[in-house]
Amino acid sequence: MDAVVVILATLALAGFGIRLVYSARAVPRRRMLHAYSRQVGLALAPEIVAELSTRIYRRERAGIVGSMVGLFVGVTALVVTDGNENPWNGLLVVVAMTVGSTVALIGDDSRSAFAPVAETPRLARNISPGLADYVTPLDRTFSLGLLGLATLGYIAVLGVIAINPERAFDDVSVRTILWPAGLLLALATAASLTTWAAANALLAHGQPAATYTQLAWSDAFRSTTLRSLVGIPGIIAAVSSCVLFLSLSEAMTLPVPGSIGEILVGSFTIMGPVLVVVLVSWSVTSLRNRSTTHFLRRLWPETALELDRRRRTPGAADPGGHPGGQPGDPGGQKDGQPDDRPDQDSRTKTPA
Template sequence: MLLDAIVLTLVGAVAALLPFSAAYRSRLTRRLARQAGTTVPADQVDALEARMARRAWGVGGGVALAGLLLLGWALLGPGRGEDSTGSYLVLSAMFVFGAGGLAVVEILRPGPPVDGPRTARATSPGLADYLPPLVRVLVPLFIALGLVVLLTALALSWSPWFDADTIWRSPLPLLAAAIPVLSLLSVLAVRAVLAAPQPARGEVDLFWQDLVRASTLSSVVFPPALVAVFALIVCGSVLDDAASVAAQAQGQVGPGWSLWLLIAGYVVPPLLAFGALAATLRWGGNEMQHTRSRLWGGRMVGTAARAGRA
């Protein structure tokens, strides 16, 4: 795990340093424009690049912190080099701390930069104006499912059919503690983003603020659910290992039903994730389309004017 921790630290450091590159910031902004289905007006580029860079810094800083913590554990804590779930621990730490870093950035800096005279928005849109209904239903559903499965897996450590040490030395305790924390950070980030004022120079400025806000809310709402889906995969593998270790300790061959736990862990979560994604795209649309429909009547503000000038 020492090598994994070093690689994770380097990946996080690189991810945190990349936003200092103008080319990388421009790439992030172009990706946002592709999601919106239009181009970014020239007067919006700097503000959007600054916002996207802060998000990248948050994720990269969180991943680097996860790498440093794992590095310290690998050097000073109990050895994990032979643990079959060590790679799951590294991935769990990367997902959890990356998502947490993004949420913290949005809690601390939720609003757009204000660099001149602007007017404030008269209305206060809510989460329903930025995220499709299906997303707002599926995210808490997946979080609840992940927590139930994790707590059940931890409870099985007291049964004679599963080895307790295998379960408690796995990523399951980390994930069981991380999902509620990430969910809380997500709620705080959503509140901070929605409560932030939207001072705008005009309609185009406000339109792009709405699109960025929709993208931001999506990026802080989804991670706890994704971590919960990942936890389902980890549960299947860990319980399979724990059942085999317990059987071998009793002088038996690993039970056949533990194989089904492993298969279910690898097959069911991706099916749930892909099914939810397909249903969201089919009936709910993405957050950009939903925001344009709810707040702008489906219009692409500023696009026609630029086409006319050209």
């Protein structure tokens, strides 16, 4: 099994390496930029396209490298601890890759936030945005809810094993089964505290910008980073429950039909896949629904209204193209004149 895991990990690393080299080319970088523009609902201003392309590539590179590091750490942990004997523990590798990628993105975003500011006039907000301006309440609640459910589920399973109905767990190595899920649950709890501290540290630093367009795009990048950050505890917690239920289901011998043991096996078998489906559905929905433009509706409401109007208008161009006239402004343009100042009344220009 060790050889199979190592081979699969090597192939995955090779794939990441190819993607890393491919994303450095001009055409893929342009495609990534246009895709991200459509995702966050901001137009591509010609004067900052080069800067945005560089930043998009830097984030892509950070995410890939972080995933590679997480893959290496996860596979190493499985091989060292013999966790690769249970195929469901491969979800640990997925968690490691997700955490590694998100940590790398946080590092990249922090690099921009902590970068020295040139002695030139820059924009400032009257009120500093908070986490609620970048992350939807549903995303935050869902992540913490998964952590709470995973904790309750783990406690419930411990209670069932302690009672041991009909001696269903006599032949189960409980310690071997429970420690991976318990470790993941502990990591999820620690992650909830760490991500809260990291988010506050990131929000405590401003986003230097000379134009409203730059400020809006900085909000987009920060929103993406923070949404990934708050989701980490929920992802780890869901995988913890999945590993726990599926491992117990496979470890128990076939019980007597109609017994409590059979009911337990059935519930354990069902709960694992259900959690995976819920987690995947949540991830896909979070990427496709309004959570990607939540920051726009909170910080740039006029731009969000313009985006909604264009989306409702048949044949309207997408944000990455030429919305409302000429290209290059986050909220569209009128009469061919550039207007990179959405919601100008709520922002003031101050010296650096």
